[in-house]
Amino acid sequence: MVPIKKSPARSTRASAQPQLHPGSLVSVRELTPQRTRAILQLADKLEAEETLKRARRLLKRRVALLFYESSTRTRTSFELAAKSMSADTTLVSALSSSIEKGESLKDTGITLRALGAECIILRSPYSGAPYLLAQSTGLPVLNAGDGMHEHPSQALLDLRTMLRFLGIKSAKLNEKSLKGVTVTICGDIFHSRVARSNALLLPKLGARVVLCGPTPLLPDLATTLGPGVSIERNFDSSLKQSQIVMMLRIQAERLAGLSLDLDEYRSNYQANGERIAAHAPKALVMHPGPIIRGMEITSEVADGPQSAIAEQVSHGLAIRRALLLQALSPQPISGKRA
C-alpha cells in the first residue's frame, strides 16, 4: 500500500458566492438561537400590537409571492401577514405567468425587481432555488418551501407552537431552552422539507429529534443531519419518549418509483386514537398539512384535544409577519448572524 498523505479536499469555495441579502431566510442553518429568539419576539410584539399601528408597518411596501407549486396554507399565510401590515402583494404563480413560456427563475426575479418588488417569497419544486433567486436579484428572499430542501418559516411556526405548549417565553429562548424535550417527526422524512428544517432547527435549541418511519422514507443517513437527531423505526417506542409528535404526509407526487405497502404503513406509523392514548397520552400532536385523514393520522387524533394543527396555522401568520418585517427593515432585527 502506498501511504496516502492526508490532504483534505479543498472543498472551500475559491470564488465566494455572492452574499445573500441579510433579510433573506433560505435555510434554518442561517438561524442562531439569538436570531431565532429575535424573530419570535418580533412575532409576539406584532401580534400584541394595536391593529392600526401594525397596519402602518409596511405601508405600500411591495412584496411579490412567486409560487411554482400550489399552496394554500403557506401562500395565504404570507399574503395575510403582508396585508396586515399594509404591504402591496403580487402573486405570480406558475399557471398565470411567463414562467409557463419558459422564462428562467433569474429573469422572473429580475422582472419582479424591476416592477418594484422589494422582497420575494418563493415556493419552488427545486431544492436550492431560493439561493439562485436571492443571488440574481440581490433582494431579500423568503423561502416558502424549496423542493425537498427546507421550509424555514414552517419550522419557526412549529417552534412557536411548541414553546406555547411547553410554556417557554420567547424572550427566554436560547441554546438550552428545549433541553429534555424530545420531538418525534414521523412519516415521509426523505421527501419532507418540513422535516429537514425542524430537524436542523430544534437541536440548536437543545431538543432531541427522533425521526420515525420505514427505511424507504427515512434512510439511515438521515441522522447525519446533525447532532441531536436520531432514528427510531418503532413508532410506539418513539412516542413513549416524546412530548411532541409531528406527523407528516406521504408525498405521493415525489415517491418516484418507491413501492410502499400502505396498509402496512398505516398499521406501523399511523397516529390513531388507540396508539396515542397508549403511548403518548399527554403529547402535543402536530401536522404541517395538508393532512391525509385516515392515512398518517386519523380524524380522531387530528381533531382531538391533543392536536395543535389549527393552532399551528395561526402561529404561521405571526411568524410570517415577523419575517416580512425583518426582510424589509433597513437593518436586520438581530445584528448577529452565524
Added chain:
Amino acid sequence: MKPILIRGGHLIDPATGIDAPHDILLEDGKVAAIDKPGKIKRKDAEILDASGLVVAPGLVDIHVHLREPGQGYKETIASGTAAAAAGGFTSVCCMPNTIPVNDSPEITRWMLAPERNAVIRVFPISAATVGSMGEKLTNYPALKKSGAVGVSDDGKPILGDEIMFECLKAATRYRLPVIQHTEDTRLTAGCSMNAGPVAFRLGLRGMTVESESSLAERDIALVRKVKGAHLHVAHLSSKKALDAVNAARNEGLHVTCEVAPHHFVLNEERIGDYDTNAKMNPPLRAESDRAAMIEGILQGRVDCIATDHAPHACHEKEQEFERAPNGITGLETALGLTISVLHKQHGMPLPSLLAMLTHRPAQVLSLTGRGTLAVGSHADVVLFDPNEKWTFRAKDSRSKSKNTPFDGYPMLGRVHTTISEGRIVFQR
C-alpha cells in the same frame, strides 16, 4: 515551416524514460533529434529558450466535449482546441454527443475538416449506436476509416446486455475500443449529485456509487465473453468501480479507465449551496472516493487522466441545481491541478504524472506517434514551469464557456508554450 530547436530545458518523456536536461529539434512536424544540451546545432532553426522549464510531450486528453456540430454557443472546435492548447494539450478526443450525434462518417469527417480551424489535433470518438439511442450499432469500419478512434455513447450509457455484447464484438472485430460512461441510468433517475449526507441535507436525490460500479461490472462480464475486446471506463469516480476495473485487469482482460482531475481534487462538499459549477456526471463523490482516486493513481491502478471538458453557457448553469446541465470545463486547469495535488501534495514524481497525461492516454486509444517525444513521433510538445504558482481565472479562459469550479483556484505548474506538429499554437 521553420525547424524549432528547444534548448536549455529539462526534458521528460515518460514513454522513452528520458528525465534529464536535453535539447530537442523539431522539423517537418516531427521530432527530428534529441541530444545532450548544446549538442544539436541548426542555424536555420527558430530557437526556443526553455531554461527553467520542463519540455514534455504535448498532453493528450481522451475525453472532451467540443460541442460542434450543433452547440457552437457553448464551444466550437476552434475555441475548444484553443483552450486545449492553452492547457498544454496537443491531442484531444471528442465525444459524439453533438447535435446531431456523431454517428456517421460524414459528421466525423466534418469535425476533422480544416474549416473547423482546430489548432491542435482532434480525434473524434463516434457513437456506438445510432443516435446514441442504444438500439442499433453504427457502422464501425466506415467510422474507423473516417477517423474515429473509439466508439462511445457517452452520457447515454449502453444499458441493454444484448446491444452492449454486439457492440463489444463489432468493435473488437474492427479494433476499436468501447468507451463506456458506466452509469446505470435506471438507478439514477432524477438524481443530481452523489448519494450521501450532503445530498440528504440539500434535499437532492443522490446517485449511488453502485450505479457506477454495477454497470462497469456488467460490462466486464461481457468483455469476458468477447476475446480481445477492449473496454475503457470513462471518468471513473468511485473506489468500487476502480476495484472492479482492476480485478478485471488482474484476470487478464483488456479493461482500462480514466479519472478526471475534479474527481481527485474535489469532493461533494464543494457543491456548497447548490453551486451548479460543481455539478457534473459522474458527480463529485465522498471524500473517501476522492482519496481512493488519488490512491489508485499513485498505485498505477488508473490508466490515465482525462478532463471530461464539458462547456455550457452561463445561462444554462444559472438555473436551479436540478435543472442545470452536467459538466465543467477542464482543459486549462488539468495540468495545474494535477501537479499541485498529485506531485506537490502527494509526491508523485513528475514523469509518472506526465505519463498519465501523455503516452498512457495515447496508448489507451492507440494514438500512434502521440504522447511521446521519441525521434520520429509527431512534434507535439509542451513547455511548462512546474514550479510556477498562479491563479486560474475563468474570465481569461479561451473556452467559450466559463463553467468551472476552479475559478480563482490556486494552481501549480504553468504552460508557457504549446507546439502542435511543429507549429507554435500557444505561447504566453
